[in-house]
Each structure stands twice: as structure tokens, then as C-alpha cells.
Amino acid sequence: MATLLQPGTSAPPITPKDPFAGMTLLTAEGQQPRAKQAIEITKNALKRIRIAMAKEGISPSAGGLRVGITGGGCSGLSYNIRFDTQPRERDRTFIFGAGIETPLAASAQDPSGAQPIRLFVDPKSFLYLAGMVLDFEETLMRQGFNFINPNSTKSCGCGSSFSA
Secondary structure, eight states, X not given: OOOOOOTTOOOOOOOOOOTTTTOOEEEOTTOOTTOTTOOEEEHXXXXXXXXXXXXXXXXXXXXXXXXXXXXXXXXXEEEEEEEESSOOTTOEEEEEOTTOOOOSSTTSOOTTTTOOEEEEEOHHXXXXXXXXXXXXXXXXXXXXXXXXXXXXXXXXXXXXXXXX
């Protein structure tokens, strides 16, 4: 039902929806929360990265997840993620989750033993990814990583490409 405004009054301010509502954000070691020159992940993303690393037989101490961008896709730039054995010379390395348990179920043990995971980002990609949050979404309609990127000015429906 609509509310009518009286003369001389104004509408209440519209509060924007919080894109991080209900998420547990994890800040990389040595970084400040919500820093513009950092990348954060959610606890759901940490859990899924650990599960995928265990499936691929990659030890958290021996490898990490490379997050980057490439040209292409419907909006001009595409996100890509893959496992890598070590960081490259000029990469930024972010370390997450030391001592944080991410059990598969209430009674299951964490497959990583709460070891930290590493994210590797090359310098060119970091220009577009600084301030981003990596989440893992699991709904009836969709399952996958979700890039919440403040640098994105436009994205396509699939969520894997963007413009900056």
C-alpha cells in the first residue's frame, strides 16, 4: 500500500541493499577489512576452495588459487580462476583462513585441517580486482563462485564477464 506525503514533507531516504548481508567476510593476513587495495573472500568461498583443492590433490602449502581477468566475454572482460603450484614473480599473494574450520557437515572434519589457502593475482588483473569479494553461491538455480567487484560498471547475465 502506498503512503501519501503531506505537503512540506519528503520521502524517507532509500537505503541501498547491502551486497554482503548474511556473508562472513574473511580478510587476508596483513590486510585491513574492506580495504580498497585488497581482495576478500567469504567463508563459503574458503570452504569450496578447500574442497576443490582436496579433490585436485593440491596441498594448501604447495599451491593456491589463481584469480585473474582476460579480455573477452559479453561485457569485455572475463573472470578466470584456476589452481597454480606457486605464485609468479610479480604476483600479489593473499592468505586466508588460518585456523578457521570449514567442516563439510556438522559432524564432518575440515579436509584441510584449517590450513590457510593462498590466492595469487597478477599485477594487471589486480587493477580490476582490487576491493573485490569472492563468494560461493549455492542455490537451487545456481552454484558457483560469485565475484562482487566494485570496479565493475556493467556485467552480463551469466556473471562471468564485466566492464570496468
